[in-house]
Amino acid sequence: MKYIIAKNKWILLGIILGAIAGYLYYHYVGCLSGTCAITSKPINSTLYGVVLGGLLFSMFKNKKKDTMNLKEIATDALIVDVRTPEEFNQGHFQGSINIPLQEIAQRADEIKNSQKPVILLSLWGKKRTGNNVFSKPRA
Structure with a gap:
């Protein structure tokens, strides 16, 4: 488990920050009419934030370089x-x-x-x- 966390720390950080941002977006901005698919429920907004945060922070993941000994x-x-x-x-x-x-x-x-x-x-x-x-x- 530690290996997975260490290897994907940027993605996990993005997921956590995305979830927080998604929930805060719902809570403070959200769609008051309830007709917005993504922001009408806190779970949808939070999951959307998780996906976007994970994708955004995956760009910072260390890529293994192709090297030879x-x-x-x-x-x-x-x-x-x-x-x-x-x-x-x-x-x-x-x-x-x-x-x-x-x-x-x-x-x-x-x-x-x-x-x-x-x-x-x-x-x-x-x-x-x-x-x-x-x-x-x-x-």
Whole structure:
């Protein structure tokens, strides 16, 4: 039960707030003539609020991102660590090769000749610069 509540907390919050808003709408605004299908009875107005609140707050629900574990794809890819040799020697992903970012443009051919997909690793997002080297059209 805790898992269901934790996973759907935004929807549950929307249902609760929607129910309160629906009842308050009936109580303070409502349809006095009784001819309005949704707001003529407190149960209808409350249920309408529940549905709208649940739908509205479902937009805020965390969506699981489609991600892959690096260990799962490492065997089928060339992993290039673009950190400095000192950083690389302090610890690196098993099977990765070290090509410092400053050298990546000069050594791009040896990476481009690989038949495997290339994964660039870095510590602080430096791979974006490396990606630019590989995304430029070949001459």
